Amino acid sequence: MSPTVQSETAAVSGHDALPHDVQQVLHQAIRLEWITIGVMVVTIAAVGLVTGQSQAMKAAWAEDMLTLLPPLAFLIAARRLRKAPDRDHPYGHHRSIGVAHLVAALALLAMGTFLVVDSVMSLVKVEKPPIGTMALFGHAVWAGWPMIIVMALSGIAPVILGRKKLPLAEKLHDKVLFADADMNKADWTTAIATIVGVLGIGFGLWWFDAAAALVVSISILRDGFKNLRAAIGGLTDTRARTVDDKEPHPLTRDVETRALATPWVAQAVGRVRDEGHVFHVEMFVVPRHGKAPSLDQLVQLRTALLDLDWRLHDVVIAPVPAIPQIPARD
Amino acid sequence: MLVSAHHIVRAAAASVAAALLVSGCSGPFPADSQGSLAHATGGTISVGATTNPPWTEISPDGAVTGVEADLVTDYAESIDAEITWVPGSESVLADRMKDGELDIMIGGLTSKAPWTDKVALTRPYTTVRGEDGTTEKMVMGVRPGENALMVSLETFLDDQDAER
Numbered sequence: 113m114s115p116t117v118q119s120e121t122a123a124v125s126g127h128d129a130l131p132h133d134v135q136q137v138l139h140q141a142i143r144l145e146w147i148t149i150g151v152m153v154v155t156i157a158a159v160g161l162v163t164g165q166s167q168a169m170k171a172a173w174a175e176d177m178l179t180l181l182p183p184l185a186f187l188i189a190a191r192r193l194r195k196a197p198d199r200d201h202p203y204g205h206h207r208s209i210g211v212a213h214l215v216a217a218l219a220l221l222a223m224g225t226f227l228v229v230d231s232v233m234s235l236v237k238v239e240k241p242p243i244g245t246m247a248l249f250g251h252a253v254w255a256g257w258p259m260i261i262v263m264a265l266s267g268i269a270p271v272i273l274g275r276k277k278l279p280l281a282e283k284l285h286d287k288v289l290f291a292d293a294d295m296n297k298a299d300w301t302t303a304i305a306t307i308v309g310v311l312g313i314g315f316g317l318w319w320f321d322a323a324a325a326l327v328v329s330i331s332i333l334r335d336g337f338k339n340l341r342a343a344i345g346g347l348t349d350t351r352a353r354t355v356d357d358k359e360p361h362p363l364t365r366d367v368e369t370r371a372l373a374t375p376w377v378a379q380a381v382g383r384v385r386d387e388g389h390v391f392h393v394e395m396f397v398v399p400r401h402g403k404a405p406s407l408d409q410l411v412q413l414r415t416a417l418l419d420l421d422w423r424l425h426d427v428v429i430a431p432v433p434a435i436p437q438i439p440a441r442d
Numbered sequence: 443m444l445v446s447a448h449h450i451v452r453a454a455a456a457s458v459a460a461a462l463l464v465s466g467c468s469g470p471f472p473a474d475s476q477g478s479l480a481h482a483t484g485g486t487i488s489v490g491a492t493t494n495p496p497w498t499e500i501s502p503d504g505a506v507t508g509v510e511a512d513l514v515t516d517y518a519e520s521i522d523a524e525i526t527w528v529p530g531s532e533s534v535l536a537d538r539m540k541d542g543e544l545d546i547m548i549g550g551l552t553s554k555a556p557w558t559d560k561v562a563l564t565r566p567y568t569t570v571r572g573e574d575g576t577t578e579k580m581v582m583g584v585r586p587g588e589n590a591l592m593v594s595l596e597t598f599l600d601d602q603d604a605e606r
Contacts, residue, residue, distance in 0.1 A: 165558070240475055240587025242562030245596045252600050254472055254593055316473030318587045 130389065131422045134284065141280045141289055142190055145183040148273050148296070152179050155266045162258045166241045167234050168309030168324040169259055171227050172302050175332055176266065179299070181219050182292035185212030189288060189388070203426070209388025210346045213288045217339035224333030231325040240318035243310070256310045263310075267303030270296040282355050285389055285423055287346065290355045291339045302328050352386040363391060363424060367417055371395050374413055376405050381435050390425035393417060396432050405431055470594075475587035478545050479521070479594055487523040489514055490535035490583075492549030497580070500529050510548040510582065513567075517598045536560040539585055546595065547583030555581070562586040567599035 130138060156176050163169045192208040195201070233239075246255040274296030281290035305324045312320020342357045352361040364384040371380035379398035384391050395417065399405050405413075410429050417427045470479065478487075491498050491506050498508040506527045518525045528535070528544060532551075538544050540560035551557075553566055566579035582599075584592045 165562075237559075239559065240562075242584065242586050242592055243472060243589050244562070244565055244584075244592040245600075247565070247600075252593075252597050254589075256472060313589065314472040316475045316477075316587075316589070318475045 134422060137280050137283045138190065141277065141284060141286070142187065144273060144277050144280070145186050145289075145292070148183045148270075148277075148292070149180060149187075151269045151273065152176060152183075155269070156180075158262050159266060162246075162255065162262050164241075164243055164255055164259065166243060166259065166306075166310055166313065167231055167239070167322045168306045168328060169263075171231065171325040171328040171332075172263065172266075172306040174223055174227060175299075175302055175328060178220060178223050178332065179270065179295060181216045182288055182295065185216045186286070186288045186292060188212060193389070203387065203392070206387035206390055206425075207347070209286060209288055210343060210386075213291065213339065213343035214347060216288065216291065217336055217343045219336075220332055221336030221340055224329055224336045227329030228326065228333055231322050231329055235319060235322040235326070238318075239322070241313055241321045243313050254314070256314050259310050260307050263303045263306045267300035270299035274299070285355050285386075287342055287355060287357075287386075287388075291335070291342070295335055298331065301331065346386050346388070349385040352384045352391050361386075361391075363421055366420055367393055367395060367424065367427075370417055370420055371397055371413060374409075374416070376400055376403070376409055377413070379435050381438070387426070389423070391423050393424055393427045394430060395427065396430050396435055398433065398435055399431055402433065470590040472589035472593060474590040476542060476585075478585055478588040479591040482518075482523040482545060482591070483521045485523060486526050487518055487521075487546065488526045488528055488544045489518075490528045490530055490538060490544040490547040490549075492530065492532050492535060492547075494550035497550035498548055504529070510550065510580075513599065513602060514546060514548055514582070516602070517595060520598055521594065532557065536583070539583060542585060545585050545588070545591060551581050551583055553579040553581050555583075557583065560586070562588070562592055564592060564596050564599065567596075567603060 156173070159169065159173045159176055163173055189208040189212040192205050195205050197204040243254065243256045243259075245252040246258060248258065274293045277289055277293035277296065281287075281293050305327045309321040309324025312318075312324070342353075345353070345357070352364055353359065354361050361384070364382065367382045367384060368380050371377055371382065374380075374397075376399055377397045378400045381396050383394040383396075395413075397405075397413070410431070414427050414429050417429075418424055474480070481487075489506075491500060491511065493500050494508075496508055497510040498506065499511070500506050504527065506529070515525065528538070530538070532549060532555075535544065535547050535549075536557040537560065539547055539557075547561055551563065553563060555561070555563060557563075561583035562585070563581045563583060566581050568580045570578050570580060572578045582595065584595060
């Protein structure tokens with residue numbers, strides 16, 4: 113499709129915005145997220161059965177339930193994404209990723225805060241967790257053992273799923289999927305902290321449990337903060353960053369370099385924002401000798417930029433007489 | 443994700459090792475945080491009792507009888523402990539449990555008892571049908587954090603149930 117026949121709405125959107133192989137990745141990610149939800153539901157049920165009155169187990173249980181949020185947010189956003197742009201949604205529906213990200217981050221933050229307060233309170237109030245016996249196949253066994261076994265098992269699947277999702281998140285440039293994969297990958301640390309807490313109770317060290325719960329809840333809180341920053345950054349149109357938010361996305365430089373390589377362009381500065389999966393580029397160009405470019409030249413430049421990468425989805429070229437200096441931060 | 447995974451593994455290993463050292467690798471597992479069971483075995487055990495027939499009855503001379511009183515007496519005998527009875531209302535006894543002055547608390551407590559922040563409730567040792575037709579799960583109270591005592595009492599109650 114040549115750019116000249118595209119409407120003023122954001123080119124094509126929905127799944128059409130993604131090339132075939134990227135769509136393939138998206139489908140894979142959707143399937144993995146459904147598997148994650150299935151695994152987590154089983155885990156939540158199993159942990160719920162053995163939780164008892166251990167503070168650490170309660171925190172781990174809450175974390176397991178929270179683990180459902182990012183996959184749900186991802187699946188809802190992926191569904192929303194199918195819609196094409198229209199007169200009322202000229203930019204398409206890519207931003208639903210950002211909204212999903214924000215909702216998931218806020219939930220993590222709220223739950224993390226609650227659990228930190230709860231764990232500290234049980235330390236301050238010297239609440240000693242009782243773990244008695246459990247009737248298992250007609251035998252009375254110390255209830256701590258089933259807890260430890262369930263926690264050990266619950267840490268395995270998320271790590272595998274997280275490792276599988278991480279490369280997909282990078283290919284898709286999907287920050288919700290990335291946050292989800294990152295949380296999954298770290299899930300075993302929760303399992304170990306909880307097991308240490310329960311073993312501590314077994315050795316008669318009651319505060320081990322609340323301390324382990326504190327470790328787990330601080331990790332939830334940190335996840336919340338990290339994701340909230342990233343989500344707000346995306347929604348407030350900061351410069352597009354890599355999927356792990358560590359640095360500005362290389363494409364933000366590549367578009368400018370490509371524009372500058374055009375013979376009639378003297379100066380080029382781009383504004384690149386992350387719409388979720390895809391980028392929106394506003395490229396301001398100063399023509400050489402103040403000579404206005406022809407329509408053909410503009411269309412050629414736009415096509416050249418679009419061809420750089422599938423992520424560059426929506427490109428606007430604005431010829432201007434001069435570009436004001438914008439202070440650079442990184 | 444807290445600190446690095448590496449740190450967590452190290453901290454975990456260190457804490458388990460420390461726990462093993464503290465507990466001296468001996469004694470029961472799970473262990474009591476204050477050693478109630480060890481103190482009671484061959485010694486004395488403090489039992490709080492609230493009047494609640496047929497589970498617990500306290501006669502004017504201070505003698506405690508009833509289904510649960512008999513069970514606790516048998517349990518104390520099994521670990522060679524002498525019982526010090528402490529009569530009182532549930533709320534008063536619950537506070538004293540929290541303060542560590544009592545080891546066990548009886549008086550027809552059910553699994554729905556509201557004292558779980560002060561008292562550790564045992565696994566139900568029997569189920570009865572109440573006057574209004576609802577089933578009640580009968581439990582006893584144990585000093586919180588004393589998990590060796592709790593496991594010991596629960597195991598005893600299990601065995602009694604099996605004998606009946």
